[in-house]
Amino acid sequence: MRICAYIATSLDDFIARMDGSLDWLPKPVEGGEDYGYGRFFASIDAIVMGRNTFDTVLSFGEWSYADKPMWVLSRRELELPAFVPQIVTRWSGSLTALVEELTLHRVKKVYVDGGKTIQSFLRAGLLDEITITTIPVLIGQGISLFGSLEADVKLKLIESRAFEDGLVQSCYAVVKG
Incomplete structure (x- = not known):
């Protein structure tokens, strides 16, 4: 199993404003560059998401994760709106136990x-x-x-790419051991 993160940051290493706002992110353009996200998303079998991120996703009012099973890390109960499919599971156990659970579901690549x-x-x-x-x-x-x-945490650069609009994307392997 491969566990992978795919995320955007500001140049000063922030993923959101202090209040969780993402208003600084560029707005997606219909038919525009997706920065490899579509290819990445097609390659995953499951998603593990934190509760705060999940609540932000719910605020968008639509589900953009297709039929990929999702585990949400939360100690609180989840109340799923009607637009969220029943493939979302709350997880409050350890990460090691979650990896075992994902293995039982034959998950090969996880998006964290x-x-x-x-x-x-x-x-x-x-x-x-x-x-x-x-x-x-x-x-x-x-x-x-x-x-x-x-x-x-040592990282090994796999690939780095600059886009015409100034975004720079780098993919790293986490060096273990």
């Missing part, structure tokens, strides 16, 4: 989303790959993608 969730998988040594799209904007303060780490 949400700052705290990515940090948790990284700290647990469970994240295999991270793709970061850097948006050329400084927002000054916000929620950091990585926060503080107890130890260095």
Whole structure:
């Protein structure tokens, strides 16, 4: 199983404003560049998302995760609106137990989303790959993608790509051991 993150940050390493707002992200353009997201999304079998990110997704009022099963990390109960398919499961156990659960479901590639969730998988040594799209904007303060780490995490660059609109995307393998 490969556990991968795919996320955007401001140039100063924030994934959202302090209030969770994403208003600094460029608006998608119909038929425009998707920065490889479509290809990435097609390659995954399941999604693991943090509760705050899930609540943000619900605020959009539509479901954009197709029929991919999703596990939401939360100690609180989930109330799913009608537009959310019944393939969303709340998970309050350990990440190691979740990986075992995903293995039982024959999941081969997992998309991990949400700052705290990515940090948790990284700290647990469970994240295999991270793709970061850097948006050329400084927002000054916000929620950091990585926060503080107890130890260095070595990364190996797999690929880096610059887009015409100034976005830069880098994909890294997490070096283990």
